[in-house]
Amino acid sequence: MNAIKQLQKIGLTKHEAVAYLFVLQQGSVTATSCAKGINAPRTTIYRLLSGLVKNKFLIELKTAPVRFQAELPSVAIPRSISFTTKELNRFSKSAINVSETLLHKDSHTRIDILTGKDEFFKTYCSMAPFAKKEICIISIGEPIPDEIKLVNRDALNKGVSIKFIVHKFDKENEMLLKSYVRMGYKVRHFPDWGYHLVLFDDQKGILSVNNPRRTEERTSMVIYSVDMIHALCMFFETVWGKGKVI
Incomplete structure (x- = not known):
């Protein structure tokens, strides 16, 4: 369906797009009726609907049982994009504050702020050749x-x-991820969204958050603080341990 593809272009997953269109057609639904209507597991339907509520596509009605009502596309899409933009701005301000605080505490600490997908890739290419032992990545x-x-x-x-942890693993990217495995990457899947993390030898790293509707819109911190990188490495290993081997 063309509508599903169009919704995917603004950042919804295929399952989110299917669920939103179903609720839009029905007027309002319970989680159970939505799960049956789109043939989705009941164990994941609440997370799916809650995500659409968070991103301003659905409204959670205070009924018993709880029902979900769809916002009209003309309202939902601009509101969702506005919400995401505000979140990115909030992250940018927070990143700047963290950077300035760390720089004030430790003259050996440096954090650079980058904007945009191209700058993220360019910085990765400049840092990766200096890795001697390990590159740890969390990405989409x-x-x-x-x-x-x-x-x-x-x-x-x-x-x-x-070591590569991916947020997304489905039929759309299965062949791609398996090709990475053949190249020699160690790949695991852990479902999440909205951020990227790269760590080089426990010494340097890049932490980035992106607009889920336009992944080229992102703000990144290039981190040169060993203590901060150590904490992020511990986080990476925790997620790595929970990930499913591909």
Whole structure:
């Protein structure tokens, strides 16, 4: 259905788009009726509907049982984009405050702020060649530019381990992720969304948050604080332990 593809272009997953269109057609639904209507597992339907509420596509009605009502597309889409933009602005301000605080505490700490997807990729390509042991990545699980593939290939050829946690793993990207495994990446899936993390040898890293509707819109912190990177490495290993091997 063309409507599903259009909703995916503004950041909804396929399942979210299907659920939103179903609720829109029905007027309002319970979680149970929605699960039956779109043939979704009951164990995941609440998370799916809650995500659509958070992103301003649905309204949760205070009824018993709880029902969900769809916002009209002309209202939902602009409101959702506005909400995401505010979240990105809030993150940017927070990132700047954290950076300034750390710089004040420790003259050896440096954090650079980047904006945009291209700057993120360019910085990755400049830092990856200096990795000696390990590159740890958390990302969406979508195709990457050729220049990223080349620096990763060179790193693998030098004996550097690449551990890759992907947020998304479905039929759309299954072949892509399996090709990464064949290249030598260690890949695991842990469902999440909205941020990227790259760590180089427990020394440097990039933490980034993106607009889920337009992934090219992102704000990143390039982190040179060993203590902060150590904390992020501990976080990575926790998620890695929970991830499903691909």
